[in-house]
Amino acid sequence: xxxxxxxxxxxxFIVAEILSVVALLLFGAxxxxxxxxxxxxLFLFMFLLxxxxxAVMAIFIYNETGEIxxxxxxxxxxxxxxxxxxxxxxxxxxxxxxxxxxxWRGVELLSEKEIYIMNRQKxxxxxxxxxxxxxxAHLLVFATVQAGFWMYGTAGAGxxxxxxxxxxxxxxxxxxxxxxxxxxxxxxSMTWGIVFIIDFIWSWSYTIFPASxxx
Numbered sequence: 001x002x003x004x005x006x007x008x009x010x011x012x013f014i015v016a017e018i019l020s021v022v023a024l025l026l027f028g029a030x031x032x033x034x035x036x037x038x039x040x041x042l043f044l045f046m047f048l049l050x051x052x053x054x055a056v057m058a059i060f061i062y063n064e065t066g067e068i069x070x071x072x073x074x075x076x077x078x079x080x081x082x083x084x085x086x087x088x089x090x091x092x093x094x095x096x097x098x099x100x101x102x103x104w105r106g107v108e109l110l111s112e113k114e115i116y117i118m119n120r121q122k123x124x125x126x127x128x129x130x131x132x133x134x135x136x137a138h139l140l141v142f143a144t145v146q147a148g149f150w151m152y153g154t155a156g157a158g159x160x161x162x163x164x165x166x167x168x169x170x171x172x173x174x175x176x177x178x179x180x181x182x183x184x185x186x187x188x189s190m191t192w193g194i195v196f197i198i199d200f201i202w203s204w205s206y207t208i209f210p211a212s213x214x215x
Contacts, residue, residue: 006061009071013057016050017078023047028094032101032109055079068152070184080141085134092121128206135203142196149189153181 005012023046031040058075062068095114102109110118120126154160163169163179170190172178180186
């Protein structure tokens with residue numbers, strides 16, 4: 001059983017993600033098309049249960065293998081997203097679904113407060129503020145994860161400072177010249193670093209060049 005879980009870890013993860021999407025779709029359909037709010041909570045609970053199972057599976061595999069693999073990192077990113085930005089994105093999706101379904105059914109499914117929130121999210125000043133906060137949060141998460149990677153892959157503070165003061169190792173093909181323990185961590189960090197830089201610049205562009213000025 002243990003060997004099967006390790007062997008088919010990616011397949012199990014993909015199935016869990018597909019079931020999670022189905023659970024969210026059923027949550028919206030049952031809650032707003034059928035009007036059964038309490039019953040819809042079952043599908044929301046199913047989504048949370050699948051997320052918890054993914055986290056447990058990642059911890060289980062780590063305990064068995066003792067290594068930080070690509071799978072473990074991917075699961076960690078998914079769980080962190082679901083527990084942070086995912087909550088806000090879910091609420092946004094929930095309001096959007098009620099807006100569309102309400103128009104289709106000819107009923108108002110949004111409260112005045114929710115309508116106010118949706119209108120506020122179109123305000124350039126609010127958008128700029130939101131992206132500033134999200135970029136800072138992304139920075140903190142990125143820095144925290146990188147600190148963990150470096151602590152795992154180096155011998156101590158002295159070696160870490162050497163890598164910080166000399167960044168010539170960036171882009172090298174020799175993992176031994178980097179502060180990362182293995183190639184997986186290095187490749188993911190380099191890719192994430194590029195995404196982070198693009199996201200940071202894009203997020204602050206809403207402050208430097210407000211949406212109303214972008215046309």
